[in-house]
Amino acid sequence: IQVSKRHVIHKLFFDVALEEQTAPDAETLQNELDKVKAQLSMKEKEKRECQALVDGLRDTLDVRNATIESLQKVLGETEMLCSSLKKQMKFLEQQQEDNRSSKEEARRLRNKLRTMERIELLLQSQRPEVEEMIREMGVGQAAVEQLAVYCVSLKKEYENLKEARKISNEMTEKLKKEVFSANNKLQKTVSELEMTKEELKSTQKDLKNADKEILSLKKKIDILQDTLKVPSVTRETFSRLVFESPTPVELRHPKLHRPAHSDEINLDATFDVDTPEHQSCRSPFSPAKRQKLDKKPPPVVNLANKLLKETVENWADDLEDDALKGLLPAFIRNSVLSKKPSLGSLLGPHKNVGTVRMGYDGLGGRTKFIQPVSFPAVHMAVVMLWRPVLGSSSSVSVVLFPSQPEMDWDPERAIRFFPI
Structure with missing residues (x-):
């Protein structure tokens, strides 16, 4: 039997009437139960996986918390150490400042001691003369007053000498500054002199070249003049x-030409003109x-x-x-x-x-x-x-x-x- 394509039936549609309420079948219920059990087992498996993940995260969190606590403890210890070191640094700075002030005081006292030694040496050298002067002045109120006046005059002279020394030191510093500035000016002048010498040499060289060019131009001009002459x-x-x-x-x-006095020209006339x-x-x-x-x-x-x-x-x-x-x-x-x-x-x-x-x-x-x-x-x-x-x-x-x-x-x- 030959069948064409249009006679082939691909789909069939049936009108199925809804079954009225009937009793559930045992196999259908068993299938549904198996499906529910499979879903439940899958959910339990997912729950176990999630529980394992949560346990891992809790362990990691515990480790992190322990690490943070240890770091906080170390940080507290470090802060305590830093504070103690700061206190030690302040103490050392105070000691250094005290040491510096002590050195300054020692230097000042040393200078004062040297001065006192010089004064003592001076007094010891002048002691015989002073004793002789006291003996000459005698003992009494007038002699004491005279000695006091003499000491005041010596003190004034000493102050004047100190002022003169200070002025001389200032003058020395001023002269040093002037010498330094004069040396700088001298160096600048020497450098300018060297530059001027170099410029003079170059100018002399240019002048010689210009003289040579002038001589050559003069020769050319002479040749031109001789040629033009x-x-x-x-x-x-x-x-x-x-x-x-x-x-x-x-x-x-x-x-x-026409004659000057008449319009007629006499061709037979002769003239004797002096030339x-x-x-x-x-x-x-x-x-x-x-x-x-x-x-x-x-x-x-x-x-x-x-x-x-x-x-x-x-x-x-x-x-x-x-x-x-x-x-x-x-x-x-x-x-x-x-x-x-x-x-x-x-x-x-x-x-x-x-x-x-x-x-x-x-x-x-x-x-x-x-x-x-x-x-x-x-x-x-x-x-x-x-x-x-x-x-x-x-x-x-x-x-x-x-x-x-x-x-x-x-x-x-x-x-x-x-x-x-």
Whole structure:
């Protein structure tokens, strides 16, 4: 037979009717009695265990009480011993105090005894003199009074001596304190003196170092001054162009000016104007070369020798620059060397080369101006024409400028003298 799970009955419920009062069964009663006996035996067992525990605790308590009683007895004995020891300590302290006072009294009595011995010794030493003095004074009321006065005076003198001794002792203590303070001050002064000596030595050392630095700086300054005193070729050339001129350079181009009294310009009129003589001006920085009338003809300028000389000078400057590397800082050396001209910079850059020209302004006067020229023109102007003058022992270089304005052209006034 096949049975599915839903047909399986797991539980059954029955309606049981309560039994009416029936007589108890003997087995049921026996079971209940056995249960009660088992519970009673368990309770008795627990009671015995608790009783044993209580007995153990009572024994422990008795032991503790006995220990406490013994400790209390020991404590009482210890307190009695401490009280007796305290009494003994008080007694000993009292005895120690009495002993200290006795020692103090003994010391005082000993000092007094020494004093009495000294007095007795003094009296024994003075006894013959005193007996002789008493014999001289005689016996009577007047003699007794005189002796009493003498004793009072001796006592006063003794008191004065005691006061003087006390004052001397105080003065001695005061002097000792002063000596102690003076010794302390002396030690402080000695220590300060040692510190001052050390500072003086360090200061002298710093002073020597400063002197060495000053000497080195002076050497560097001398080298710088010597370097700065050497003028550059461009500056020297420009100074010559400016300071050798008889009048200041006016940077103006030649032009015609209107007449002062009328508006018409007469180009056929001629003027005879007195012009000042040529005077050379000396430069405060570079001395201007003077014009000399030598008996010998001036030498011809050799461009090859001149270039060779400039090359040698530049090589010497390079050697000086190498010598300055170890003495001067980098920024000073660069600032000084950057001002030196390069090779072949006789007249500066070739683009800004010009010549100072003297010409007429068209109204009978003359003016000075700068005419820009190219570098080949300047190079060809170096080749100068030499013309000997008859009846004179000197020769001058003459350069004619055909580009000058042709109004009132006077060849004698168009001559430019170049000093050699």
